[in-house]
Amino acid sequence: MGRDAMGKSANRFASLRWRLMMPLLGLSLVMIVVIVYAGFSAGQQENAAAITQFTGLILAILAAGAVITTFIVLSWLIGRIKKITRVAEALAAGELTARTGMHPTDEVSRMGHALDQYADRVQNRQNELRASSRQGRREVEQLTAAMEALPDGIIVQDLDGTVQHINTAAKNLLDVPSGLRSAIDEKRELELTEFITQRLGHALPLLGVSDARWVTLNAGQPELARELNVSTTPMTSMSHHRIGTLVVLRDMSSEVERARVRDSLLNQMNAALENDSRPIVPLREAYKALREAVETNRPTTANDAHRPFSLDRFVLGLVNEWRQPAQSANLTLDLVNERPGLIVMGDERRLRYAIACLLDNAVKYTPPGGKVLLEIKGEEKGMARLRLRDNGTGIAADELPHVFTRFYRGTPTTTGGRVIRVPGAGQGLTLAKEIIEGHGGTITIRSQVGMGTAVYFTLPTTENS
Known part of the structure; x- marks a missing residue:
């Protein structure tokens, strides 16, 4: 609470205290006046001393009653204020279910009731944030699962080009080392980003630019060589601000191999036609072989039936x-x-x-x-x-x-x-x-x-x- 609110609460408490004590004080004053008047009248009589003694006793009783009443009232008020204080401290510690349970019948209870209303609003807001966070996590999990199910490699970069996510297909295509397959801290994210940049090289165009390029991996090892088509697309938010870059890796090795086989077969047929000393393959057989090479010649992979x-x-x-x-x-x-x-x-x-x-x-x-x-x-x-x-x-x-x-x-x-x-x-x-x-x-x-x-x-x- 602010200083103004605390000041108002203190004023309300003081007014309540005086309202409770004023009747008692008024009664005490009336009794004192009556006793003084009685003592004054009796002073002229023979038993003036006894009346004076009685008057002192009454005053003592009234004083004791006033003290006891004041103590009871103050204890009641302090107890309620302590309850409000405990609830406020519990709320500050994160226990958002703490409440005073007071009804607004007086200044103190209105203060406790206001604190309960404030706690209700805070708890409702936190519940909304938690629900939104759970929904966000579910959406991220669904998006991650969808990316993992894709046969193409997917890499998500932020505005600085740092890799934020890479699916399993991309890790396999780029032969990402096991130590970098689960980048969980900033250092490993930077190492993964550097590794991918080295692997793809010039195939990664400027960030935020839509482009498609080709890259050959493991060119010095024919049995491990891969032909990749690398496509990049800028990612934008709902407010049309760029938030990163999406990189799609597609393994085109089978298509390249089929094209190579087709071209080789056509060259062989052309050489046979130009060389009269070699038997010419009949056109029907050549067409059949060409169709077989294009449709059938590709390595068997896990994607086949x-x-x-x-x-x-x-x-x-x-x-x-x-x-x-x-x-x-x-x-x-x-x-x-x-x-x-x-x-x-x-x-x-x-x-x-x-x-x-x-x-x-x-x-x-x-x-x-x-x-x-x-x-x-x-x-x-x-x-x-x-x-x-x-x-x-x-x-x-x-x-x-x-x-x-x-x-x-x-x-x-x-x-x-x-x-x-x-x-x-x-x-x-x-x-x-x-x-x-x-x-x-x-x-x-x-x-x-x-x-x-x-x-x-x-x-x-x-x-x-």
Whole structure:
């Protein structure tokens, strides 16, 4: 309370005290006057001394009554004031539920009631602030969860360029060290900001400028290289004041790789057309290879449709699909399952394409009357082991190391030395290897000219296998 309020409260207290004591004082004065008058009248009589003594006794009683009454009144007032003081001290200590519980019947109770009203307003305001704070925290948590769910990397910078938030995708794309993944103090925030600035370099434009640039990470390590598209957008408040910058990182490595494969294939086709000494790939096969390269050639990632599926059903469906082409080529296609019940985890559509490439080669390079056999051999260390073998023309030892090279085509020959001409663009084994290894599997080829070829490959299984 201010000095004016305290002064008014003191004046109210004084007026209340005198109003309570005035009747008592008036009564005392009346009694004194009566007794004095009686004593004066009795002084003329014989028992004047006795009356005087009685008068003194009455005065003593009145004085004692006045003192006792004053003490009671003051104790009552001081008790109420102490209660108000205790409530005020409790409120100052943060106990906002403390109240005097007084009703405004007099000056002191009005002061206590006013204090209760003030405490009510303070508590209501604090409740509003707490509710607003909880709502703000919920909104921040929802925004953070949404940013974490995004596949793109998100970085939020303040006006000075200091990183205020970075989602997991951005940390993974930039290979943020574990020690900086949870920047909780100013020093670590500055270290994280410096690390990101070094990683992105010129790709971070001026703060507050909308822009999009490209950056290559780990350029000296092809197996770890990433092509990132870095986009920046100014962030503004509801009052249209700039409050920071939003940086979006998008991994474009797959798109860049597909474009590279497409360009390489087109260059290979162009070279074939310009070089008369090389067999020209038929236009239909070239178009098919180009479409496969664009649509299928990309590393398998966690974003692909990886689901558990039955390996028995999967390989049986493949064999049934290829049985008619094999019969048309006068070949026998069989399935042997030595380990039924395996469950494989992966993108069934892409794995079907990969194994179809292997079956296609087996059918094309096996002469009429030959056999093709797809086998499920078993499971080892969480991997299903499969083998596809044929008794076809086989692959020469000097060509075997190159069979997985993109666009490489060997020169298979019959036992009589005649070169076998089959359609294709040298894409099948390359794509099959990339898809299988992208799923965490392995693939190897063993072959002998005139004896046939065996392809060994593995696929990841689930715990339910």
